[in-house]
Amino acid sequence: MAVAIGSGDALLRVRDLGVAFAGQGAPVTAVNNASFELHAGEVLGIVGESGSGKSVTLRAIMGLLPATASITGSVRFDGQEILGMDPESLRQMRGRSLSMIFQNPSSHLDPLMTIGRQVAEPLLQHEKMRPAKARESAIKILGEVRIDRPEQRAANYPHQLSGGMKQRAMIASAIACRPRLLLADEPTTALDVTVQAHILALLADLNRSRGLSMVLVSHDLAVIAQVCDRVVVMKDGEVVEQGAAGKLVTTPQHPYTQRLIESQPGRLAAVAAAPTVAITDSPLLEIRNLGVQFRLPRTGLLRPKALLKAVDDVSIGLQRGETLGIVGESGSGKSTVARAIMGLETPAQGDVLLDGRSIRAGRLAGQPDFRRRIQMAFQNPFDSLNPRFTVRQTIVEPLRKHRLVPADRFDARVAELMALVELDPRLADRKPGQLSGGQCQRVGIARALAMEPEILIADEITSALDVTIQAQIIELLNRLRSQTGLSIIFISHDLALVRSFCHRVAVFEAGRVVEAGNVEKVLSEPQHPYTQTLIASVPEL
């Protein structure tokens, strides 16, 4: 990793790169005047939020932009100008001299072709290897990216592999022809944090052992800071700052970089002043020995249908005014718990008590309003809103259905709720397609608050948002709980976020709570090995 910067010629030199897309009306500028360089053996990070032009920059380097893009400036790889190069010469460089991996390994692998063949493809194409030899090499490379039992895995199809395995396979196919430069576009964003740690370690190892230079693009500054020598910060298509990773993080110069660092979940200062909560014996919501099971399809004629214990013997309580964090990786059962509390899943065992009364029995005993008292906000801000409803219609719907306010007060109440979540009242007649992700999430929260709930279940509500927007939403929730005494169940995969926002935390693994307690105590002195792994996997600034 230690490379004398500025010595000799750069492997990759990007000068005044500009990319604009022709559309209806004026062309849209995606990248403007971007300049940076990368030396052989170096790992360069490009960090930025959605729409900053970081992915477009990578694609411009690879010559993978559609014909509608007009590209200006200069991209020199190993002294050769890439922009304007004829397509055939460029194709011969791709996969052999420079290569690229992508965010979502599931969609970037062909579902109908075995992993082994997809890794062998560039070898067949560029090195004209015989199929048997290419297959052998592919298995060797799969081993090098630390896929266990590579001979067997080579014969597997993508759907038979886990997300992390698929990403390894994609890396294997990108480095099969031993390129000098690897461009990685958000390579760990779709992965769990422990898997992310493994993939980042693998990339760092490839950099060291093979001298593979890398450009790593990510929205996550902590990831970038962990593996990169130098960092380029992009915003709205422009490079706003660049420099050595350590220096950029400790002494950021540009205001945007400063804001980016302040927005990091571990550094959210506003939240430290959360109201304290007394732990009582009679919690507002009590989850008692909850178990939820799913039936898996039969795998053989005589084999019984297997049961998946999505949630297994979980007991936690939520105090009035408390914020309880639920952390875990995908498939750990954290969303299933939320669905069980909402009455959307029927528990196989155990119970959920609201104010000491069972939610299950309560529904039968004429307590239909438990749904009103517990409301939920969802992960994907666009998908959880009806695209045909305006903001007003979305918020009015629960008011009307539950007859919460008389019809003539709808508009006033909508205005109140929009003000509560800090939405501009002029947005009331817009539809989700005309709103940003952060605005949509605010609408989702306003809709939940329309029911005047005592408990808000927030299921990964910030994971689809940019980090600066995430900081705003967290600030909003913080203000809401101080003002209204709202109790929150905050489900997240982000330990740093939970640490800065929650009172207590429950760590989920494979449907069980492995550790629970005061957030500071659990996260600074984790007792359970899984919690320790989880914490060790989180990249820090």
Place this chain on the structure above:
Amino acid sequence: MTRAYWLLQRLTQLLPVLLGISVICFALLQMIPGDPARIILGSRASPEAVAAMRDRLGLDQPALQQYLTYMSKVIRGDFGESISYKVPVSKLILEHAPVTGFLAVYVIALAVPIALILGMLAARYRGTWVDHLIRMLSVLGMTMPVFWLAILMLRLFSIDLGWFPVSGYGQGFLGHLHHLFLPAVSISIWMIPVLVRNLRASIVQQSVADYVLAGRAKGLTERHIFTHHILKNASLPTLNLFGVLVAYLIGGTVIVELVYALPGLGLLMFNAILGRDYPIIQGLTLFYALATVVITLVTDILSGLIDPRVKA
């Protein structure tokens, strides 16, 4: 999941379908309004003849008993006896099936290669005059009624030009090819556009898939990406549509068989309906249903061979 188990599972799923089909075919005869025996024999039949027919059809027994008798006969290949031809229905079906079968295979052999080529061309040259021309021809082919086209072609190529025979099935393989050419073309002209439009749409959809971009990033040639990745993925929806079309084709040749006087199943069905030959109608309905089931199963197995996720 193993391939054998998957296949077994598919076959077990067919059992209720087959049972349903048999009940419906059985009920066809039961649902004839009035006394089936009298309707079959006509209004001038003597009471003795009607009684004899009732006895032969087993109409005096309870419905369940009748169904079981019917089923045990069907399983042994006995579909009853035709009223007008006085021969077993199964014999009639076996005599007429080759004509329809030959016609169906002929249509497939004509339509599939042409549809593949046109679909690929339309997708490859999307938005150019090639695409527009193929689309225009497709709309024309789809909207033209098959019977009208059949009559038109018969008139031009058989009567005026004398290139093809006016009717019949012909002798030997070449004879069949010659005799069935116009009928096969008439059906293909309707079938090709349906396949072309489906294939074009699914190629266009697949060519913006992420794995295509990843293939380009690996430096694969456009030709390789198309033949090894896009085409295979795009063929799946079209294959399923094709299965439905073939199943429809087996039962849908009646109009063409009528116009070209082909002694196929369609003509047999047509005459049976006119002559109220209920055993033939019943037998053919069962045969068509079974053919549909078999074709659907074959389509499923084929997509399972292409797509490993089907068995997941």
